[in-house]
Amino acid sequence: MTWVQRAGERYRGGVEQGMETWHAFSFSGFYDPDNVRFGLLAACNEEHLAPGAGFDEHPHRDLEIVTWVIEGELTHEDSTGHRTVVRPGDVQRLSAGSGVRHTERNAGAHPLRFVQMWLTPGTWGGEPEYEVVRGIADATPYALERTEAVLHPRRLVDGEHTELPDAPSLYLHVVRGGVRLAGETLGPGDAARLSERPGVRATAVGDTEFLVWEMHAEPHYGY
Structure with a gap:
């Protein structure tokens, strides 16, 4: 099964203080019982921040938070003493524990x-x-040790092909360019959710960058 969500179908979060958010799943004040999560993925938010804008200090627990910068620089600070600047091409992981x-x-x-x-x-x-x-x-797998998920960044030139991993659940998010797969053409901000679809090939439409989550488990709640 393949389900495509276009960029314009995402829920638009509040626009305030130079920030704009686009949610792929139910999040904050938006709730759709048919779109709560996919596999282990509970949120996929595209954030736009103007210079000087940002999210004030806030808490998390029992989440694996992975961030991919598209353009600009993200300054991260946390209560364990880390302060870093994350740039395009970097992968940031915060395991909230x-x-x-x-x-x-x-x-x-x-x-x-x-x-x-x-x-x-x-x-x-x-x-x-x-x-x-x-x-x-490119194509270097980044495995999360605390859960059964692997992130695959992919960068392709126009017309280049790549085979997607075989897994019970795959989530593909287009960062830039376009991708053809499973009879669909996806553009920037579009995403595809694939369940039990082995042997899927993705083809670049223009110079393309996209992220693929390979997931081998369903969520586990509680101890």
Whole structure:
């Protein structure tokens, strides 16, 4: 089964203080009982932050939070003492564990766009963890140790093909360019959810960058 969500079908979050958010799933004040999550993925938010804008300190727990910067620079600070600047091509992971607080801000002079994805961990609790992988290479898998999910960044030139991983659940988000797969053509901000679809090939339409989540489990709630 394949289900496509176009960029314009996402729920638009509030526009305030130079911030604009587009949600792929039920989030905050928006609730759709038929669109709560997909596999282990509970959120896929595209964020647009003007210079100086950002999210004030707020808490998380029992989440795997993965961030991919599209353009600009994201300044991250958290209650465990980390302060970093995340740039395009970097992968940032914050494992909230039993609880962590953080801020996210555009401290630069240019607009910031990033995609932030939340996944349910396989076990709850534990100490928070933080990591940034700088300039991750194309098609290098990034596995989350606390849950059965792997992120595959892909960058293709026009007409180039790539085979998607075989997994019970795949989630593909187009960052830039276009992708043809399973009889559909996706553009920037579009996403595809694939269930039990082995042997799927993606073809680039123009110079393309996209993210693929390979997921091998359903959410586990509680201890």
